[in-house]
Amino acid sequence: MSAIHRIIIDCDPGHDDMAAILLAAFHPSIEIEAITAVCGNAPLVHTADNALRIVDAFGLDVPVYAGAEAPLLHRYAFPAEFHGPSGLDSAGQGLPPARSQLQTQHAVDAIIERVEAAPGEITLVVIGPMTNIALALALRPSLAQKIKQVVFMGGSATEGNVTPAAEFNIWADAEAARMVFRSGVKLVMFGLNATHQTLMRREDVARIRQAHKGSNPVADIMDFYCGTYYRFAGADKPGAPVHDPCAIAWLIDPTIFDLVERPAEVLVGADGGYGQTLIDMRPQDPSHDARIRNVAVAIKADPNRFADLVTQALVWAAGRISANS
């Protein structure tokens, strides 16, 4: 049995955010202590509501907190093209309306309080823009030494998606990401260079649908996500990249990924570079290298083991929602 990871999931659900939450809920080595929502794929009112819907629909006993309504400086129109206007649109039946309520405490305060109550124990899994984490570190810089690690989906060592250079989560609040990168907190990065290797294949969605005939909101939601990707990237593609579950999959089974420790910075200037993660991938001999390798960067994934793990979790979730509705 692998180690138990106590985690807070900071997210902007989001189809792949939902898959990440369900993978964490599915696996016995993960304990989700809280879910904190941030604006990103959609306005906060939707991402927080989607997080509550997920918790309720799948019967997860996890408190949900709402966080930042806006990035620190960057202003953009919340995108609807990948996740739909709600942030969690479906090709069929979506998740039912939430029954439970958001916690009254702000997400940033909840993160601070929970990390300070268990120094060195809590992993932050950040799968949306880094606004909440940057605010927590601004209020309490000492948190950087108390957070066990920040495992995040964002950035890229190669191509971007929202611009040629930048990945969405980092671009959405590059100032926040820069603060986190410079904070001294331990960082583990799953960027597009890795997540473009981790596909939800057509046969995986078919397996989820087959496992639960009749109403299957999990398969419907993944169909919406993959369908959008095929319209954008080409119908010939064997699958759609599911980014966010990579962070959880690595906690469950680190052997699925190869990582390298590298110096990294977030660019906040103009000229098309805003939001780029600049990873120094030049070969370095550690014995005479004074640069600080502040980020462990995933560079390679085992696509089959990843897809099997995520599909198993979503099959489990599809059964759980029918039992819970």
Ligand code: BDR
């Ligand atoms: C990231 O952006 C969002 O659309 C996804 O949920 C993921 O976190 C991929 O660039």
Ligand code: CA
């Ligand atoms: Ca996300």
